[in-house]
Amino acid sequence: MGGYRLGIDAMQLGFASMRRVPLVDSCRALMQKLARMSGDTVFLVVRQGDYCVCLHREEGHFPVKVFTTDVGGRRLLGIGAGGLVLMTALSDAEIGRTMERHATEYAQSGFTPTRMAQAVKRTRHAGYAEITDTITQGVSGVGRTFWASPTTLAAISFGAITTRLPAPRRKEMAQLLAEQLPR
Numbered sequence: 001m002g003g004y005r006l007g008i009d010a011m012q013l014g015f016a017s018m019r020r021v022p023l024v025d026s027c028r029a030l031m032q033k034l035a036r037m038s039g040d041t042v043f044l045v046v047r048q049g050d051y052c053v054c055l056h057r058e059e060g061h062f063p064v065k066v067f068t069t070d071v072g073g074r075r076l077l078g079i080g081a082g083g084l085v086l087m088t089a090l091s092d093a094e095i096g097r098t099m100e101r102h103a104t105e106y107a108q109s110g111f112t113p114t115r116m117a118q119a120v121k122r123t124r125h126a127g128y129a130e131i132t133d134t135i136t137q138g139v140s141g142v143g144r145t146f147w148a149s150p151t152t153l154a155a156i157s158f159g160a161i162t163t164r165l166p167a168p169r170r171k172e173m174a175q176l177l178a179e180q181l182p183r
Contacts (some may be wrong), residue, residue: 023148024056031156034180035060038173040160041067043143045082046152050098051075052083053156055161062108066139066159076102078116080110081141082155085129089145089153095120110134128174132162140165144177156181 019097027044035042039062045052050072054087059069065084077087077098087095099106099113106116123129132140143157158165158173 026097031058040158043157046154047086081129081131081143081157085143085145085155088123130170138162142170142173
């Protein structure tokens, strides 16, 4: 028999028909708490090949909302705080191959291999991703990974207008994620 198995797209289709995603169900209360504590938008993303997909989003109470991606939205790994922190789990060789496969798309987003390598190095060193004005001018973010299951690495990130996330607050939000995310 062939070696076929269902991928994440098939699982998403199945979960959509059920109107439930187990990972979202298990993270919803935590994400609501983080949105309440921070006042900012909180995103849950997982890797899907060379991309990350947003599984859930919770709005904070701050009047200016940041919705840089919608639930179900996909973007290349490395772009956005969640995508960048997920990318750091890849080997340098795999990051290079991903950049080569999508060179045009990364270039359109302002990412050269050198810029991505610097971002990955900073993220690995800090243990969390932080972005400022990379996807959308005036929007910044902070993200950390966690093991959602023994085989699924996920990321939760904050998104806010840049004036709400100066360097000291980005560090504070990263610490909040470190304290709250499952280990």
